[in-house]
Amino acid sequence: MKTVLITGATGYIGRRLCHRLLAGGRYRIRLLVRNPKKVQVAVTGKVEIATGSTFAVDSLQAALNGVDTAFYLIHSMGERDDYRRLDRESAENFRSACITAGVRRIIYLGGLGVRDSASKHLLSRIETGEILSAEPERIETIWLRAGVIIGSGSASFEIVRNLAQKLPMMITPRWVRTKTQPVAIDDVLSYLEQSIELDHRGNLVVDIGGDPLSFQDMIVQAGRAMGLRRFLVPVPFLSPRLSSYWLILFTPIPYRLASALVEGLKSETVLQNDNAARYYPDIRPQSFSKAVTAAIKELEQHQVISRWCDSSGLQACDITEFDDPAGAILRDTRIIPYKNGEQQADVFRSACRLGGEHGWFRYQSLWRLRGLIDKLLGGYGLSRGRRQTGEVRVGDAIDFWKVVDIRDAKRLLLYAQMKLPGQAWLEFDVQPDQLVQTAHFLPRGVLGRLYWYSIVPLHNLVFADLARAVVRASRENPQPG
Secondary structure (H helix, E strand, O other), X not given: OOEEEEEOOOOHHHHHHHHHHHHHOOOEEEEEEOOHHHOOHXXXXXXXXXXXXXXXXXXXXXXXXXXXXXXXXOOOOOOXXXXXXXHHHHHHHHHHHHHHHOOOEEEEEEEOOOOOOOOHHHHHHHHHHHHHOOOOOOOEEEEEEEOOXXXXXXXXXXXXXXXXXHOOEEEEEHHHHOEEOOEXXXXXXXXXXXXXXXXXXOOEEEEEOOOOEEHHHHHHHHHHHOOOOOEEEEEOOOOHHHHHHHHHHHOOOOHXXXXXXXXXXXXXXXXXXXXXXXXXXXXXXXXXXXXXXXXXXXXXXXXXXXXXXXXXXHHHHOHHHOOOHHHOOEXXXXXXXXXXXXXXXXXXXXXXXXXXXXXXXXXXXXXXHHHHHHHHOOOOOHHHOEOOOOOOOOOOEEOOEEEEEEEOOOEEEEEEOOOOOEEEEEXXXXXXXXXXXXXXEEEOHHHHHHHHHHOHHHXXXXXXXHHHHHHHHHHHOOOOO
């Protein structure tokens, strides 16, 4: 049985590809991850887990030992100023390590676009593909190129869905008429899976996508799929910066990601070759409407395997350094004894339901205000929501928090990804007879301390009520069975 390595295994595509390959049962699956805690419990006993990264050459070499095919699903959305240099270095390391380990084939998922008109982000994706395929005489590379990916939890789908749901009429920039070729996530996974055994020697670039559509077409068709009529009026005076702020106010997407997506939409991203039809004749790309309907069904049935923010989040993407608030020097602790027969497991489950559509109990308006401020400062805000209502796993996003530690029925630790002059955590220590809720804060300089003490009055309202409400809700929604 061949061994297949998946990098980016805790990201949006990687998680779903892992499930797809496991369901097929044809390969031994190995995941390269920086933090094993982020691997889903459902797959941990079915895959090999290698801890490391493409910047740690020794761990990368060990992970590639005995591998036949390696998926490269790593890319940046410009979260750091030097992201292009890091992307190039990562790709160089990976190609060299694959050659040394005797890997037969690299499969890379990049983005549609041409050099002359590509945004900086898309240009980095193109450079990554060129680096991975730079030595065809030593290793094969299949370079799949996709535009807008439509699936539950994808950034593109969440933008389209939120705009179509919230705005019956939109004044939009001219770039909404730019053509792209969206592709369903299930089709992307089919192309990736079939690339393992594709009968082809040497390198191959394969552009994938459905029928050409504009962003305007996608919003109108998504609205129609949800039973809504939507009207867009393009105008010439909305700059990319204004467009990005427009997106962050009505969608879960933070400013940096919105800015990268808007920049990419200024140029057409359409197929440059017909290799998908030539080499993958049995894959017939779904229509955009069918892809939207399937994504909505997954949302309604709470079957979202992955989301765009699973591996995003600046530094907190690499959770291992953010799962211990011991260094915090300022704390707000609330202790709520159980007085009405509450059960430890039910209280833990209640804490795990916070955020998203369920909200933050009594002072929801204050939470929303804080989320709006965070959005305007370029953060995630509350609109990011959560993957599922009741289930959480390490790496999940819950509004502007990231789950960095879970100990079943005992502890839930959230790391703040909001814009702050310091670092913050929210910890739920669920004990047999009481809930200990602690807000930890590590201030950055004088400004950090001033920030903390200025919001103490709000803490006295919000955090005290939150702890009591978590315990109270455990009685209203007890654990089944």
